[in-house]
Amino acid sequence: MQLRSPTQHLVLPLSRTVDAELASDIEKHSVYVSEDLLSLSVVQNEPRVLVGYKDGADIERLQEKLSRYLDAMLARVRRVEPAVHYQRGRRSKAIEHDVFPKLLERGWAFQHGRGMVSLSGPALTLSRVIDETFARRYRRSYAAQDRAYPAMIQAELLARCGYFEMHPNAVSFVSHLRNDFDEIESFRAVNEGASRLNVTHGGAFAPIQHCLNPAACFPCYEAFENHRIGAEGQVLTWPARVFRYESSNLVGLDRLWEFNVRELVFLGTDAFVQAGRRKAIALIQEILDDWDLSGRIETATDPFFATVYASKAFWQEAMDVKYEIRLDIAPKSNGTARTVAAGSINLHGAFFGERFNIRDANGEAAYSGCVGWGLERWVLAIFSQHGFDVQKWPERLQERVLAERDDS
Incomplete structure (x- = not known):
């Protein structure tokens, strides 16, 4: 699965070779591992993955997250053949x-x-x-x-x-500005004439009580x-x-x-x-x-x-x-x-x-x-x-x- 052109690569071992279905799931769900991860592909018929990551990424931290992610996905050992x-x-x-x-x-x-x-x-x-x-x-x-x-x-x-x-x-959260005159005015002021969203600070938003279904x-x-x-x-x-x-x-x-x-x-x-x-x-x-x-x-x-x-x-x-x-x-x-x-x-x-x-x-x-x-x-x-x-x-x-x- 190619997310965009990676600038750096590394190879990580898997504890076992996985079938095509699990390989596809590992690749698809890897997008949630880290914002530094650009691509992850399982090598066909081999117990390893190829990883592309951003230049300047904290490699040690990325590898640690990937290790936990792969261990969790590989825990599915009792696969039932789809009927x-x-x-x-x-x-x-x-x-x-x-x-x-x-x-x-x-x-x-x-x-x-x-x-x-x-x-x-x-x-x-x-x-x-x-x-x-x-x-x-x-x-x-x-x-x-x-x-x-x-x-x-x-x-x-x-x-x-x-x-x-x-x-x-998968959840998309919904919020709004707090019911506070100064917070609303500060937000309005930093967005006056702007062509993109400017946020004053995270605390300007009300606690999340709703989501998109x-x-x-x-x-x-x-x-x-x-x-x-x-x-x-x-x-x-x-x-x-x-x-x-x-x-x-x-x-x-x-x-x-x-x-x-x-x-x-x-x-x-x-x-x-x-x-x-x-x-x-x-x-x-x-x-x-x-x-x-x-x-x-x-x-x-x-x-x-x-x-x-x-x-x-x-x-x-x-x-x-x-x-x-x-x-x-x-x-x-x-x-x-x-x-x-x-x-x-x-x-x-x-x-x-x-x-x-x-x-x-x-x-x-x-x-x-x-x-x-x-x-x-x-x-x-x-x-x-x-x-x-x-x-x-x-x-x-x-x-x-x-x-x-x-x-x-």
């Missing part, structure tokens, strides 16, 4: 390369900053079609009720959901706190804005800091939630067929922070609680096949039922599950697999996009 629950090929093998740069050239996407992208034209139309397709099928298949929730979330709620424990590196489903559990779910269960759906900071891993439409999700949540008994997951798998198979997309549904894990990665990832795989829908996109420059995780199907057990005192019809802690589809990644995959000429797209997808465009 593929469904796989589909495509009639055509053609693939479009450099989709995001081509979207920028056409004016169908605009880069506002790291991890922040807006869509327009056919790309925006496609995003709307994807969202509405899932929404309509959720209403039809699950009788899902529509909801809307804020983009901000209370920090206390994230703590109750365990997010600070498992994914602290990093997981679409969280607000609904708070809304159902101390509620009892009827025997028929509860199913909700809504469009959400989600925010996950991923440092220099943020690139194109592959990985965004702010992105759009179509969310689905089931609440009720364990049997009800399990049935909801089975129905979601069948639904995604229908959509892949309708839109002639190649991809697969497989067991997966969340991107836990390094110090909890080994235990949490193993538990998720062993309990078979997280599935990802991975769609094919253009291969890497060396020809290696590449996919993007365009959505996930997750079982939570009674975790949120217990945390928020949500009860099922039997008076027990309610079980829950959620399905989230990242709209920008679906856009990326569809342009990758079908190109930019909408007239040549699969008929069912083409007619929806053209109809949406004519209506707008």
